[in-house]
Amino acid sequence: MQLKDQMNRTIRIQYPPKRIVSLVPSQTELLFDLGLEKEVVGITKFCVHPNNWFRNKTRVGGTKNLNLEQIGKLKPDLILANKEENTESEIKQLIKEYTVWISDIQNLEDAIEMIFLIGKMTNTNTQAKIIINNIQKGFDLLTPIQTKKTAYFIWQNPMMSINKNRFIHDMMSRCGFENIFAITDKDYPEISEDQLQEANPEIILLSSEPFPFRDKHIEQFKEICPMAIIKLVDGEMFSWYGSRLQHATNYFQNLLKSIP
Numbered sequence: 001m002q003l004k005d006q007m008n009r010t011i012r013i014q015y016p017p018k019r020i021v022s023l024v025p026s027q028t029e030l031l032f033d034l035g036l037e038k039e040v041v042g043i044t045k046f047c048v049h050p051n052n053w054f055r056n057k058t059r060v061g062g063t064k065n066l067n068l069e070q071i072g073k074l075k076p077d078l079i080l081a082n083k084e085e086n087t088e089s090e091i092k093q094l095i096k097e098y099t100v101w102i103s104d105i106q107n108l109e110d111a112i113e114m115i116f117l118i119g120k121m122t123n124t125n126t127q128a129k130i131i132i133n134n135i136q137k138g139f140d141l142l143t144p145i146q147t148k149k150t151a152y153f154i155w156q157n158p159m160m161s162i163n164k165n166r167f168i169h170d171m172m173s174r175c176g177f178e179n180i181f182a183i184t185d186k187d188y189p190e191i192s193e194d195q196l197q198e199a200n201p202e203i204i205l206l207s208s209e210p211f212p213f214r215d216k217h218i219e220q221f222k223e224i225c226p227m228a229i230i231k232l233v234d235g236e237m238f239s240w241y242g243s244r245l246q247h248a249t250n251y252f253q254n255l256l257k258s259i260p
Contacts, residue, residue: 001121006104006114007083013099016123017078021071022047023063024082027103030115030242031080033131034124042074049244066090072097080118084187107170108139111241131243138249144176145256151180151191151201151228154235155211158190171238175252177203193224203259204228209235229259 001015021042022028028047031040042060043053058074061067064087071079076098081091083104094100101121103114112132119128152172154160162168164182172179180199181189204221206213218230236244237251 003117003121005101005117006110007102009102011099011101013101013121014077015121017099017121019074019076019078020122021060021074021076021079023060023066023086024080024103025049025063025085026236026240026242026244027080027082027114027118028053028242029240029244030118030131031122033243034119034122034127036122036124039122042071042076064090066094068093078121105167105241106165107167108135108174108245111167111245112136115242131246134246138246139174142174142249142252143256144174145259147176147178148202148259149180149200150177150203150205151196151199152177152205152207152238153191153211153213154188154207154209156213156217159192159196160188161191163187163189167241168238171248171252172205175256177205196224201225201228204230205233205238206230207233207235207238209239231255231259 001013002010004010018039020036020040022031022040023044025047028043029049032050032053041058043057044061044063045059046063048054060070063085079094079098079100081100081102083102091100105111105114112135115128115132119125150172152161152168154162161181163184164179165187169179169182180201181191204225206217213232221230233255234251237248
């Protein structure tokens, strides 16, 4: 089979692939939900869903620090990667020896296209369409709040947010959260306390990943923005762009109901 990936690269894939290595946690979970138990032979140490794959599948390092030798031992006929989550130099090295399909996802439409294409290339079209339909239904029913100025943080020390190029931004927008750091040069801008005070957000969302914000951090942000509503949020719901999106809208709706 010959098709393009989301980097507009034309690649030839053994159809259907028998030995898949996934280098992206949210796409690993998608492969599980597509029923590819036997076909997936390798995952990263951050592919925590499903738990039985995390415990039993061969791990090939981290998303940005791959064990290329281990990948070679698995003899993959398809490697699934992502432009943002994986390191360019490592992916270029893998491309020399293996078939590598790369996703590039900034919004819901990109995510749905990715699910469709992975379903197509793994001979799981029917299940992929069911997942896509579930996702689309959920977002069609999602009722956003009246737009509120919002800061979303993924890291502490330094405080880091996200701009309009990131998938999280699209999820925020669909909920009615106006990303106050959308127009910044960096995808993950560092934000000072003064910048945060000046931006004066109505809502501050503290993500569970990659930095695990906890209750103690709420007080720290309260000191900077005493008038803001501050919420701990599930980072997987905002940033995982695979089959987890089927559950994201219920989570978003409950989150929105909790905001005065």
